[in-house]
Amino acid sequence: MKWNKVKKGKSFITAFIGVSTILTLIVSLSVSSVSAQENVDTFDWTRENVSNLTITDQNTAPKINKDELVGITSDSYIWDSWPLQDMNGHPAVVNGFKIIFALSVPKDVLPGKRHDTAEIHYFYSKDGKTWESGGPVFKDGKALGSRQWAGSSIVHKNGELQIFYTATGQKNETQLSYDQRIATATADISTTNTSVTFKNWSKHKIILEADGEYYQTKEQTGNKETSYAFRDPYFFQDPKTREKYLLFEANSAGKLENRPYKHAYIGSDEFRQNHVSPESSKAYNGSIGIAKAANNDSSKFELMPPLLEANYVNDELERPSVIVKGNNYYLFAKTHSEKFASGLNAPEGLYGFTSESLFGGYQPLNESGLVIANPTDNPYQAYSWMVMPNGTVTSFVNYVNVDEKDIYEIGEQSTEYQMEHFGGVLAPSLKISITRDETKILHEKKQGVFK
Structure with a gap:
């Protein structure tokens, strides 16, 4: 199936050629509701939106005291984490067990190098407070790539686990590479009174790769661009239509030298009159992608046009996810302060957008998009926020009490300094309220609470 791009403003319309083609596709894909036409109105997150940002008590997380926290494993760091979810996006319970997944490395790995050897571990608990480590999810060496980055895990109605993950690099590579593809595999969940294991794994399969039309390929990424992304799958079943999707982090397609400038990237006519966009902003092209x-x-899965683009604004919108509250969709992503283009001053934080449609009409929450910011005096204390359907927000402890050093300066410090100031544990969760297009932090919850 091909989602053909037909311009109508920022809308893209899919079209199939010929009745026989449609019938063939329906039979071959064994689906009952493949739409012959579906519109995606890609939202431009603008420099004007970000310039509306204000740090307040309602969007600033409480300061974390790392010394008061405990790890769920004594021999490993963990960071990006997610729960096993049911088809409606809620944390699942399997035979009395809650299960979470997290990227992990041994504690002798330099925190700044953890992504070079990351693998997915899992943990299980009956009370959601005391967790047991199950070790690596993939114990047979059959995971794709040279390491795994973040993903999403669901339990089907038949009790089967399906995990989606980022296969990064190439298996058995001799030099570290940053190829990123989205992969999946399934397994049976086996439980006893005291343990959870995964058995009868399917073959791992690459299901999505950047296409160069909607999403930038690694080959299209130039030396002047600071990052490349096609990762972080998040499974979402739309409660309104029951259709299934994957969201993911990506970049707008094309090479830097061919990238157009559009007023829509900057903001309103009035804002543009008094705003200067540095030339370097052209290299920032983060996006949130979707596949059906x-x-x-x-x-x-088949690629669709992106839900959101941040051209001239930001180049890394990580771990996107979506929840439905009332009649509205709420789209979230997280990003680092240094990933905003020159001329924009925005904190490391969770950002969000809302619309009455999954496929367009998004507006930034709180005018700018900012939902949760780290404290200004502890700007890297937490990261990888994930919003549960009930408003609970989870994250992990990143770097704390870094004496006004920026993230690059932290990486230049001694091994001892980096390990002393890195958390690598689950952070205290937060509770937020969501009312139409406004959010606020209500209170802090206990460490590692997913519900």
Whole structure:
């Protein structure tokens, strides 16, 4: 299936050629509701939006005291984490067990190098407070790539686990590479009174790769661009239509030298009159992508145009996710302060957008998009926020009490300094309220609470 791009403002319309083609596709994909036409109105997150940002008590997280926290494993760091979710996005319970997944490395790895050897571990608990480590999710060496980055995990109605993850690099590579593809595999969940294991793994399969039309490929990424992304899948079943999707982090397609400038990237006519966009801003092209399931078992997906682009604004919108509250969709992503383009001053934090449609009409929450910011005197204390359907927000402890050093200066410090100031544990969760297009932090919850 091909989602053909037909311009109508920022809308893109899919079209199939010929009735016989449609019938063939429906039969071959074994789906009952592949739409012959679906519109995606890609939202431009603008420099004007970000310039509306204000740090307040309602969007600033409480300061974390790392010394008061405990790890769920004594021999490993963990960071990006997510719960096993049911098809509606809620944390699942399997035979009395809650299960979470997290990127992990041994504690002798330099924190700044953890992404070079990351693998997904899992943890299980009956009370959601005391967690047991199950070790690596993939114990057979059959995971794709040279290491795994963040993903999403669901339990099907038949009790089967399906995990989506980022396969980074190439298996058995001799030099570290940053190829990123989205992969999936399934397994049976086996429980006893005291343990959880995964058995009867399917073959791992790459299901999505950047296409160069909607999403930038690694080959299209130039030396002047600070990052490349096609990662962080998040499974979402739309409660309104029951259609299944994957959201993911990406970059707008094309090479830097061919990238157009559009007024829509900057903001309103009035704002543009008094705003200067540095030339270097052209290199920032983060996006939030989406793909639609093309079969019943969610093993085949077709790329669609992005839900959101941040051209001239930001180049890394990590771990996107979406929840539905009332009649509205709430789209979230997190990003680092240094990933904003020159001329924009925005904190490391969780950002969000809302619309009455999954496929367009988004507006930034709180006018700018900012939902949660780290404290100004502890700007890197937490990261990788994930919003649960009930408003609970989880994260992990990143770097704390860094004496006004920026993230690059932290990386230049001694091994002892980096390990002393890195958390690598679950952070205290937060509770936020969401009312139409406004949010606020209500209170802090206990460490590692996912519900």
